[in-house]
Amino acid sequence: MECTMVTRKSILWRTWGWLDDRYQLTSLLGALLHVEIPRTARTYYLGGITLFFFVVQATTGILLSLYYQPTPDAAPGSILFIMNQVNFGWLIRSIHSWSATCMVLFCILHLLRVFIQGAYKPPHQMTWVMGTLLLMLTLAFGFTGYLLPWDQRAFWATTVGTEIAGAVPFIGEWLLAFLRGGADVTAHTLTRFYGTHMLVLPASLGAALVIHLVFVHQQGLADPARPTGGRGEAPVGAAASQPKRRLLPFFPNYMLDEFIAWYLMLAALIVLASIYPAGLEAPADPLHTPEHIKPEWYFLFLYQGLKLVPRTVGVLAPFVGGLILLVFPFFDRNPHAFPRRRPIAMLVAALILIAVVGLSVWGSSS
Amino acid sequence: MKEEDRDLTQPDEQAPALSRRRLITYLLGFSVVTTLAGVLTPIIGYLLPSGQASAGTGEPVKVGATADFPVGRGKVVSVQDKPVVVANTAEGGLKAFSAICTHLGCIVEWDANRRIIACPCHDAHFNPVNGAVISGPAPSPLPEFQLTVQGDALYVTPS
Numbered sequence: 461m462e463c464t465m466v467t468r469k470s471i472l473w474r475t476w477g478w479l480d481d482r483y484q485l486t487s488l489l490g491a492l493l494h495v496e497i498p499r500t501a502r503t504y505y506l507g508g509i510t511l512f513f514f515v516v517q518a519t520t521g522i523l524l525s526l527y528y529q530p531t532p533d534a535a536p537g538s539i540l541f542i543m544n545q546v547n548f549g550w551l552i553r554s555i556h557s558w559s560a561t562c563m564v565l566f567c568i569l570h571l572l573r574v575f576i577q578g579a580y581k582p583p584h585q586m587t588w589v590m591g592t593l594l595l596m597l598t599l600a601f602g603f604t605g606y607l608l609p610w611d612q613r614a615f616w617a618t619t620v621g622t623e624i625a626g627a628v629p630f631i632g633e634w635l636l637a638f639l640r641g642g643a644d645v646t647a648h649t650l651t652r653f654y655g656t657h658m659l660v661l662p663a664s665l666g667a668a669l670v671i672h673l674v675f676v677h678q679q680g681l682a683d684p685a686r687p688t689g690g691r692g693e694a695p696v697g698a699a700a701s702q703p704k705r706r707l708l709p710f711f712p713n714y715m716l717d718e719f720i721a722w723y724l725m726l727a728a729l730i731v732l733a734s735i736y737p738a739g740l741e742a743p744a745d746p747l748h749t750p751e752h753i754k755p756e757w758y759f760l761f762l763y764q765g766l767k768l769v770p771r772t773v774g775v776l777a778p779f780v781g782g783l784i785l786l787v788f789p790f791f792d793r794n795p796h797a798f799p800r801r802r803p804i805a806m807l808v809a810a811l812i813l814i815a816v817v818g819l820s821v822w823g824s825s826s
Numbered sequence: 827m828k829e830e831d832r833d834l835t836q837p838d839e840q841a842p843a844l845s846r847r848r849l850i851t852y853l854l855g856f857s858v859v860t861t862l863a864g865v866l867t868p869i870i871g872y873l874l875p876s877g878q879a880s881a882g883t884g885e886p887v888k889v890g891a892t893a894d895f896p897v898g899r900g901k902v903v904s905v906q907d908k909p910v911v912v913a914n915t916a917e918g919g920l921k922a923f924s925a926i927c928t929h930l931g932c933i934v935e936w937d938a939n940r941r942i943i944a945c946p947c948h949d950a951h952f953n954p955v956n957g958a959v960i961s962g963p964a965p966s967p968l969p970e971f972q973l974t975v976q977g978d979a980l981y982v983t984p985s
Binding site: 519523526545546547548549551552723726 | 861868869871872874876
């Protein structure tokens with residue numbers, strides 16, 4: 461027994477040693493894992509949870525693609541086949557649907573957390589830029605994936621959504637044709653959206669994610685307890701007498717906390733998918749627009765806003781807003797990170813949040 | 827120690843108590859294994875074909891008229907999206923067999939010259955009376971389907 465246990469352990473260690481000799485895995489893992497997290501990081505899990513939902517999306521998306529058929533004639537039938545005939549197909553599809561919602565939600569919460577804690581301030585501006593790009597790519601995932609069931613809701617929500625792009629001044633017509641693969645939403649649109657959803661966006665998001673994580677790893681996390689967000693900046697005012705920040709090892713302490721959060725999210729996904737499985741409406745009919753077509757919840761504020769303002773304003777506002785979101789860290793001159801020391805930023809953010817949430821609620825009930 | 831040498835007035839040595847660390851490790855291991863099983867089971871089940879889609883309805887399907895199949899004639903028809911070879915021979919009359927060659931799945935044909943069922947891929951030959959392998963690499967006979975004549979129409983019942 462003792463001899464067997466020694467042999468088992470040594471086989472594992474010998475395998476590790478064989479790999480380590482060739483690829484210096486110990487030092488590589490050491491560099492990746494032995495970083496330190498500020499001990500006050502209670503809200504840092506939101507980014508990791510978003511990453512978890514992306515992994516769930518990638519896994520369930522690949523599984524769905526094994527049965528899904530991206531043509532107008534076959535798409536709804538293949539979805540029905542997945543839901544009714546394939547073992548656990550209803551679970552995989554429902555998890556995919558709920559995880560999409562959760563990924564967008566937690567990406568937004570993560571963005572809000574970073575903004576409120578001033579973690580975008582120097583030297584973290586590029587991390588913010590990559591994070592904003594990740595949010596936009598996530599929304600693009602939602603937009604392209606929405607068409608794939610090719611039911612009435614998918615078809616007409618995409619018709620309206622792409623029509624908005626056509627209202628952009630100067631390039632609208634070209635943009636519309638580019639998105640739809642023609643003048644109207646047809647089979648060309650479906651294959652274009654499918655290819656984008658399955659190939660272009662995963663590659664883009666994967667690359668942006670790696671860059672985002674490399675930035676985070678190289679710079680370390682901004683400590684919300686510090687008066688200034690950065691690491692290299694001199695403390696301002698009373699902060700000069702702040703004690704040295706307390707640190708926590710990433711591995712295994714912080715990783716364990718992350719895994720617990722992921723475990724809870726997985727449980728939540730399974731419960732949501734079981735109680736509220738994904739549905740499917742009637743197959744798309746290009747000749748009949750159903751009443752009360754609405755986009756997904758994360759586009760509702762745009763949908764409602766377009767009813768209230770001139771079309772050009774409603775169309776350009778999200779582009780301009782997205783651009784401001786992307787670049788504002790480079791124009792923020794306030795060196796403080798504490799929310800109380802940034803009243804204007806907090807006020808503007810609160811007003812925008814109230815407007816977005818209000819328009820979304822209004823849009824859902826109109 | 828021999829049984830008779832044991833001091834029965836003293837209690838046996840107690841097994842070492844399970845430490846808290848060991849218990850937590852076991853619980854953690856159990857949780858990880860259960861979670862993995864819970865995640866992998868639906869994924870593996872999802873990947874395995876359910877088998878329902880390929881089942882036939884069992885209702886007879888009309889494949890043509892008796893006039894389409896004089897003696898010496900045969901052809902491949904579709905019965906609920908499955909290929910079936912129908913042939914009429916002097917020895918066996920009208921028969922229907924699965925047209926999927928039992929060698930590697932190619933669709934067989936009716937060889938009018940030799941009056942046999944032949945596979946174009948690797949030249950397997952099948953007897954049109956009972957589906958048996960005459961020659962070639964096919965390992966087993968072609969499965970037979972039930973063929974009925976109603977009036978001047980031919981019906982094949984898929985299995």
